[in-house]
C-alpha cells in the first residue's frame with residue numbers, strides 16, 4: 001500500500017508558502033496549512049482540492065507554542081505525524097535600524113527567529129522517535145552578511161541558518177534530513193512592502209517557479225539551496241569580502257550593478 005507523504009507548512013496563506021502548498025498538493029502529498037489568516041487558508045484548501053489534492057486548515061501563530069502543538073496534534077489525529085515540516089512564516093520591514101519601532105524589531109525576532117525555532121523544536125523529538133523525517137527552513141540570501149535596511153531581518157535569517165546547520169549535524173544518525181533554503185527576490189507581498197526605491201528587484205522570480213525549485217531541492221534532500229544562480233554567487237562571495245571592502249565597495253557596487261543590469 002502506498003503511504004502518502006504529509007507535509008506541514010507555516011506561513012501557507014500567501015506567497016512562497018501558498019505556492020509550496022499548491023505544488024505539494026499537485027504531487028499528491030497531504031498538506032497541512034498553518035498561518036493566522038483562516039479565511040485565506042480555507043480558500044487555499046479549496047484551490048488544492050479542486051486540483052485533486054488534500055489539505056488541512058490549521059490556523060495558528062508561530063509565536064504561540066500551544067497553537068503549533070495543537071496543529072501537530074490535529075494533523076496526526078486526522079492523517080499522521082508530518083514527514084516534512086517547512087518553517088516558512090516570516091515578516092520584513094525595509095527600514096534603517098534607527099527607524100524601526102521596537103515593536104517592529106520584536107515582530108521580526110519573534111516570527112523569523114523564535115517562531116521558526118518553535119516550529120522545529122516542537123517537531124524534532126517526535127520525528128526522531130518516529131525514525132526520521134525532514135526539516136526544511138526558508139531562510140534567505142540575506143543570511144550571509146548584515147544587509148542595510150534589513151539589519152534585524154538578516155540577523156534572524158543568519159541565526160536560523162546556523163541553527164539548521166547545528167541540528168543537521170546533531171541528527172545525522174537519526175535519519176533527519178535538514179534542508180536550508182535561501183531564495184533571492186520572490187514576487188510576494190514581502191518584496192512589495194516598503195522596499196527602498198533604489199533597490200531594483202533583480203532576478204525577481206514568481207512564487208510558482210520558486211516553489212518548483214524548492215520542492216526539487218527538498219526531494220533531493222539538499223543541505224543548502226541558494227537560488228537563483230547570480231544570488232548564489234553573491235551569497236558565496238560576500239562572506240569572504242573584508243568588512244572595509246564590504247562597506248566601501250561591495251554595497252555601492254552591487255547597487256550600481258543592479259541598476260545597470262536591470
Ligand SMILES: NC(=O)c1ccc[n+]([C@@H]2O[C@H](COP(=O)([O-])OP(=O)(O)OC[C@H]3O[C@@H](n4cnc5c(N)ncnc54)[C@H](OP(=O)(O)O)[C@@H]3O)[C@@H](O)[C@H]2O)c1
Pocket residue numbers: 010011012013014015016017034035036037038040060061062063088089090091111115138139140141182183184185186187188189190191
Ligand atoms: N519574498 C522574498 O523575496 C523572500 C526572499 C527570501 C526569503 N523569503 C522568506 O520566505 C518566507 C515566506 O515569505 P513570502 O515572501 O512568502 O512572504 P509573504 O507573502 O509576506 O508571506 C508571509 C507568510 O508568513 C505568515 N506569517 C507571518 N507572521 C506569522 C505568524 N506570526 N504566525 C504564522 N504565520 C505567519 C503569513 O500568514 P498570516 O499573515 O496569515 O499569518 C504569510 O502566509 C519568509 O520567511 C521570508 O523571509 C522571502
